Amino acid sequence: MEFQITGFQDIAGNALLSPSILTEDDHQKSVAVDTSSPRVLTTSIASTNTNIDPSLGANTLLAKAGDTITVKFTTDERIKDPTATINENMVEVRPQSDDDSGKKWEFDYDVVDGINVDQTPFQITGADDSYGNALVAFPEATTDNASKFVRIDTTKPEINNVQLASSNSNTERNVNKLATARDNITLSFTASEDINTPQILFAGQTLQASKVDGTQYEWELIHGVSDADPNGLFQFTISYQDPVGNSGDNITNTSDGSLVTIDTANPQLDNITIASSNSVPSLANQNDTITLTFDTTEIIETPGV
Helix, strand or coil: CCEECCCCECCCCCECCCCCEECCCCCCCCCCCCCCCCCEEEEEEEECCCCCCCCCCCCEEEECCCCEEEEEEEECCCEEEEEEEECCEEECEEECCCCCCCCEEEEEEECCCCCEECCCCEEEEEEEECCCCECCCCCCECCCCCCCEEEEECCCCCEEEEEEEECCHHHCCCCEEEECCCCEEEEEEEECCCCCCCEEEECCEEEECEECCCCCCEEEEEEECCCCCCCEECCCEEECECCCCCECCCECCCCCCCEEEECCCCCCEEEEEEEECCCCCCCCCCCCCEEEEEEECCCCCCCCC
């Protein structure tokens, strides 16, 4: 700050000679004046979650429980003691690691279970410059300078209406259906929200379900039975995640109790005997009765003889 002693006289009436403009005193001390309030120039928001939901667009960042949201901001001058909030929670503000100018700052928010927000709000609530001028008010925002925002989703998806069906017409009316080689087994289910392609584990192999055309949350797996499939109940495990990465509970049973039993083995006859009511069992005459008996390796329909 400049100052000037413009004039004075001594007792005798002698006036000050050549008054000058000064910026410091005889001890090399000066005073700096700043009445301008500091301002926030830029903001950027990021999440440690790298998943993408194609239905929401590239500007929608995602976060689930265990993820961290980071907001960075810059100011037009050095500030001290900034304060901030994310999702209405006070957070600690720290200088960015690559900065010693006092103009680049950042703060974090650790996402916990039970928080669900479409657009996470944040606010730089206060700061002072070196002169004590308060930060120009920075209103609460949900998007940064690049129009990006963070969607918090900690709710795990669910699967309902799980059903099994078989293209084998022999047992179409039974809850416990059958399937043999070249039949199709259909596993259908409905998700509670958008999910990534579900994985179905069957007989040691991982199969992928497909979304039912014209629907948003309905899925199905159509499995063509082969001779290599294990005989017995069609046992499955459905695993799935939503786009944020929340995993739902694995599904291993149908909702309606429907079952499909795979049977690709041909029935076999055993203990075949034939006898006659004749006193000589190996002979038969008029009015004698010939009896054919046999066992089978499984339940069969009425055989033809």
